[in-house]
Amino acid sequence: MSLAIILDKSxxxxxxxxxxxxLHRYYLINVTPLLVSEILGDLSKExxxxxxxxxxxxxxxxxxxxxxRTYVNANYKKLLEISLTGSQVExxxxxxxxxxxxxxxxxxxxxxFEETEEEKSIRRWKDGQFNSIxxxxxxxxxxxxxxxxxxxxxxxxxxxxxxxxxxxxxxxNSENLKALRDSLFNELxxxxxxxxxxxxIIDYFDLDYNLAAExxxxxxxxxxxxxxxxSPYAFFCLSIVAMYYVGINNHLFSERKTNLLDLExxxxxxxxxxxxxxxxxxxxxFNLINPKxxxxxxxxxxxxxxNKFHQHQITSGEINDRPPDKETDTFRIWDKVxxxxxxxxxKAHPKSQEQLRAEFEEVLKAAESGEQGSFNGEPDxxxxxxxxxxxxxxxxxxxxxxxxxxxxxxx
Ligand SMILES: [Zn+2]
Numbered sequence: 001m002s003l004a005i006i007l008d009k010s011x012x013x014x015x016x017x018x019x020x021x022x023l024h025r026y027y028l029i030n031v032t033p034l035l036v037s038e039i040l041g042d043l044s045k046e047x048x049x050x051x052x053x054x055x056x057x058x059x060x061x062x063x064x065x066x067x068x069r070t071y072v073n074a075n076y077k078k079l080l081e082i083s084l085t086g087s088q089v090e091x092x093x094x095x096x097x098x099x100x101x102x103x104x105x106x107x108x109x110x111x112x113f114e115e116t117e118e119e120k121s122i123r124r125w126k127d128g129q130f131n132s133i134x135x136x137x138x139x140x141x142x143x144x145x146x147x148x149x150x151x152x153x154x155x156x157x158x159x160x161x162x163x164x165x166x167x168x169x170x171x172x173n174s175e176n177l178k179a180l181r182d183s184l185f186n187e188l189x190x191x192x193x194x195x196x197x198x199x200x201i202i203d204y205f206d207l208d209y210n211l212a213a214e215x216x217x218x219x220x221x222x223x224x225x226x227x228x229x230x231s232p233y234a235f236f237c238l239s240i241v242a243m244y245y246v247g248i249n250n251h252l253f254s255e256r257k258t259n260l261l262d263l264e265x266x267x268x269x270x271x272x273x274x275x276x277x278x279x280x281x282x283x284x285x286f287n288l289i290n291p292k293x294x295x296x297x298x299x300x301x302x303x304x305x306x307n308k309f310h311q312h313q314i315t316s317g318e319i320n321d322r323p324p325d326k327e328t329d330t331f332r333i334w335d336k337v338x339x340x341x342x343x344x345x346x347k348a349h350p351k352s353q354e355q356l357r358a359e360f361e362e363v364l365k366a367a368e369s370g371e372q373g374s375f376n377g378e379p380d381x382x383x384x385x386x387x388x389x390x391x392x393x394x395x396x397x398x399x400x401x402x403x404x405x406x407x408x409x410x411x
Pocket of ligand 1: 394395396397398405406407
């Protein structure tokens with residue numbers, strides 16, 4: 001059991017080695033493509049005397065991403081595309097990956113995921129191997145994030161929401177923002193505007209021409225009248241950007257360019273169960289939009305939790321399969337999601353090791369059979385290829401390197 005978590009860069013950066021070991025034990029890490037870009041973006045930072053070299057910062061950050069229990073999510077534009085074309089509606093609060101192969105052996109059906117390009121890059125960066133493409137992308141990322149025009153372009157694209165104003169400010173910022181949010185959602189539900197909002201999404205997210213044609217065709221031919229029903233995910237993304245605009249237009253959010261960039265973290269929240277940041281602006285926007293079934297934890301509470309788990313491990317010498325300290329946010333979220341009392345019962349009636357091993361062998365055989373074929377419904381199994389270096393932290397969560405732990409024991 002574990003929960004998919006998304007961390008923004010500063011949260012990720014703030015965690016030390018022991019905390020990361022605990023993080024990977026109780027959470028599945030959903031690495032967003034935005035985090036990968038932000039990490040690479042550091043490569044083209046200017047060198048500062050007596051400070052860490054940009055290259056070493058990227059190496060350090062890449063090494064914080066352990067290979068096991070970590071998934072790089074598909075880009076949010078892919079999520080938009082499949083949601084708008086109607087091929088997948090919900091993202092189920094777990095990482096969304098693009099399957100490389102779909103297997104159907106007749107008795108077993110499943111999805112096989114290979115290592116993605118991003119995962120390959122992260123693996124190279126850990127060893128300090130950067131190629132010329134990395135440098136170009138990094139440079140491009142930095143110049144783009146410094147572009148002065150982006151905020152103005154953003155404002156002009158969102159101008160149709162400029163009428164949403166507070167009549168009079170009352171209470172604190174958060175109450176004012178809530179009042180604005182209610183007006184915005186009112187506006188976003190208006191039947192006469194639905195098609196216009198669909199066009200706005202296509203324009204704002206810069207979806208390609210053929211895709212746009214396919215989307216409009218679906219809208220017309222299926223007689224849709226509500227964007228939220230047509231594509232819940234696109235509606236969700238639109239509500240984030242529109243809410244941000246309404247916030248700046250009422251001087252309740254700052255126009256900082258980095259805010260505009262950070263919005264992207266929220267686009268990925270349907271692919272996680274827990275979101276963590278210490279950024280006040282993101283916290284405020286998260287609470288206003290309230291992504292479905294996603295819990296929030298500040299980076300400082302997360303760090304505290306992980307330290308408690310580490311201390312518990314040191315003093316007890318035990319490796320736990322659930323958060324060992326009840327006075328933590330992590331435990332509280334686990335309890336809500338998994339109902340830990342019920343899972344105690346399940347644990348008392350476990351499948352035998354032999355049974356589990358036999359099931360595992362069967363899945364591997366099916367995945368390696370290469371018998372491709374499409375199928376409908378839920379897969380029986382999902383496999384994901386991950387490459388580990390001997391120096392990576394061991395999969396068992398001991399905190400030791402693989403070569404000194406399970407690899408040594410031949411497991
Ligand atoms: Zn081990």
